[in-house]
Amino acid sequence: MFMFIFRTGGLLMLLSFVAACASGPVPADHIYDPFEETNRQIHEFNKTVDAVALAPAAEAYGAAVPEDLRNMVDNSANNLALPGQAVNHVLQGEIADALQTTARFALNSTLGIAGLFDPASEAGLFEIPTNFGETLGVYGVAEGPYLELPLIGGSTLRDTVGMAVDFAIDPLRKNIPSPEREYLFLLKGLDLVGDRLAYSDLVNVLLYESSDSYASQRISYLQNMRHNIETELVIEDLEDPFAFDY
């Protein structure tokens, strides 16, 4: 009970703090990166980790584990993220998305045998990813400076706070006893390796084929995140398409 008050109380305090520095939507092109120098160092570190550990692990994983089994890992890791996503959809007032996420979780946890299979997608009930960082954005909290986090990658101050809150309020994690909870971390780690394999083309283009992978990742991250919150481009913010028609 005290834990609950502590948690919700802390959440409210956090919300009022971040709401104090709230602002309106920012143009899709806008970049606020006061820590660029540090961010770039972390980016180089992340690239090294990818090159020496993650990418080789993904290749080995792909070679050693058959696709059906890899899909099961992917399915069950994604399934476990759904309750937290449903909570965020509710907080954002996206009731249809919350219902779809809940239905997806119910279907895949039962018919899909504890999430190993994905019958929900076959029924058109796809995942609609979201997180608490987006919830804060919907409430008008400013995104803050861009941050590149070690081992995680692109983020903003708002999304970093959001990640911590998502971890704290995850309804599933709280209801799972200790030994199983640790297995879940293992599952998530394996899923990360699997995702690196599944998106290898995209990741390789972004990290190793672009002239400035830091800047490429930053603009992609920011624009995609803003799209998930605003969903609509603001016409006044669009640049003049003929500005460079020299």
Place this chain on the structure above:
Amino acid sequence: MHSIINPPALPRRAVLAGIGGLMLSTAIPTFALGLTEGSAVNFIQKVVTDVHKIINTGKPETQMLVDFEAIFRDYGEVPIIAKTALGAPGRSASSSQLSAYIRAFQGYLSRKYGRQFRKFAGAKIVVVSSRDAGTKGVLVKSQVVRPSDSDFDLEWWVIEVNGRPKMFDLIIEGISLISSERTEISALLESLGGDIDKLTAKLNAT
């Protein structure tokens, strides 16, 4: 303002009207059609029809790249896209430097994005709505529907050049192709000491 278009109502007539409009503007080049939401949507329907042909005929990748470059060249406003990606440094370039750069950019972009096309076999692009952006053109929103994966948003920014609709930007789940390429081209130019001829050579080799 949103004009929600009912996809099943569109196909035949809209595409035919689009083709008709295009033939008319080819016949009388100085005739200004005036870009409207309707003409922009017809234009994108035509682009989408051509894209569907490329991704669903199972051609080898080399042929797909050639086809994709043709779409980009015919429907895209390549000179303005290339110059927007280059930005201010292009202002001091000579006209022959610029046209060589634009040609190189066209090939580079077609190869880079054309390679991604094979992943979209079986996908359908459905136009869902449009918005008038005034002098900036028209935004046409579409959804890419994939058989075994979630849909994603694809927005087309259409502008009017010499009285005809042309593609200016493609925005995939919020990520603008122009923004991405501006990031890429400016980094490339910087690494080459600001030399536009070297940039052109590099793009041709990429």
